[in-house]
Amino acid sequence: MSISRLKSEVTEDVGLHLTLSFRPHYLFYLRSCLSSYFFCPQLFTFNVLKMKYNAAVAVLASAIAIANAAPTPTPERRLFGSDSANDMVDVINGELEADCKDVAVIFARGTFDSGNIGVWVGPQFRSALEDSIESLAFQGVDSTAYPATLGGYLSNGGPASGAQSLADTVTQYASECPQATIVVSGWSQGAGVAHQAISLMSSAVQQKVAALVTFGDPNKLFRPNDKLPSNIQFHTECLTGTTLDPLCADIPADFKFPTSLSDITRPFTALPGLVKGAEEAAAAVSLVARFPIQLAQSVGDFASTVTNKNKLQRLLLSPQHFTYGNLGLTTTAAEFVAGLPQVAGK
Template sequence: MIISISALLLAQLASATPVRRSDYGSDTSNHFDEVIAGSRSCASSAVMIGRETFAPGNIGVFWGARFRNELLDAFNGDIDVQGIHREDYPANLVDYHIGGSDTGADSCARTIEQYAAKCPETKIFVSGYSQGSLVAYKCINRVSDTARKQIKALVVFGSEEILMDDVQPVPDGITLKNYCVENTTAPDVVCTTTLTSGIDLPNSVGEVVSQIKDSFASLGDVAQNGDQLKEVASIPGLLLKELPAALPWIAKDVTQGKIRRWMILPPHMVYGLNGMTTEAAAWMATVI
């Protein structure tokens, strides 16, 4: 690559909005489940979250935990936050290639319907990051017409939707807010509509695999707490386990010119660190 992996990460972080270093908290949030079970009262607003590939819990510790805290701040605590059930949405590479987990999308839709039945006056948002955004697109198309009337917006980060074969439409009446690092020198190339600005596309499966490994390793440079460091430590084992099943698809995409969907470069890894969660949460709090 003309621009090195480390240079891309440093360029993105240099232009990022400063954020405080803090413990973002648990990788799991089950407010919808608690409301459905009757152990929690309905909030005025609610958001269903689809986490990124390999993220732990049901919201993760990089983007999801940060976003949950930003939402709680923006809504003064009057918001329910739920991650898609981990048992239904494993957030693996196999499901990424098909445009996001179908079982995750079904689980997302089912949980929203159950929550909406309990809280018919609550404004609902659906959100996701990376593969989680693909699942979110599928989810809102599987929610019943009745429950869908409560969904105000789809809020996605680093979404690869434009690169997938079966593009999911956004139903009428639902606003789309799409957060992508549109940076001409260090873009997130899986979602950007700008030029890749000197970034060479990989020409082989080996180059793609090396790039994926390097990008996930870069998370160690931006980890801010023990939970994040623990996730970084777990990723090499997950890659070793899941990459073999993905290799035939990667090879096919290389030959068909669809390799951008696998270009998980460092700018794709920093959505919980570059101020976009703060911006999104503030915008959501203004939605009527």
């Protein structure tokens, strides 16, 4: 089946599944298909895939819903705080009691994440930085400019609007607080947004950026030839080894790529065992609910990705991709930031 035909049929069938807006000509086509497989084998094939996908999502939704009832937020988990942070914007907007900090870190959350820093990595990274840096401003990327949708990830590894918003915030903060050391950071799709944002800054603003810090960074899958300005240090956290994160790790030769939609979704049955606290449990349930809807909205990009083996790695979202905060890797990254020559002692 050609990519264009797959796009067309995926759009039609998933759209019907989600909206139940049946069209007379489609019902006639469907009745004809049911009476004779040979009349429309493509639709039959895709319906089989769709049923596998729906089954996988149903299993995952059930598993996470059960897990959601079990975890109790620990005091340590609650200390990570809100899914939003606006320290830099408060200064830019002239808010009362908002003042320049020695170090400013702007963070781009991952796909499906809430607020402007999310719950999986952003709050943990902020908490770890606050333990090491006394004068700190922490900021998320505007959620209107950067909604962190599946479509934004599949089309370009993160939307240009999010990258521009991040670059604009850094530029404005650097103007208001010229003595501040700035660090750009991001997780998952947000890492791609962070990479793109640096390229949108003027050379003068880039000189204010001491480092780029990323987690589960898939940027090389979209822009393999990206290079940073020489003054910007790069630190990335990526799970490798036996339990690797396929979005950022080098894939071994014997790696088994998915051959169906259920192969892509099935690994998430392990996610409930990795969740910590009510915030993450709720986020996991939300992810399952939003995934099929956003898939339908971005089905063209999904189809062109899933039918191209060179792009297929972009879809290998795994439960371990959500564990950077829980495994303490945000603390490792915060120690890197605190040890930068421009930051040490501040």
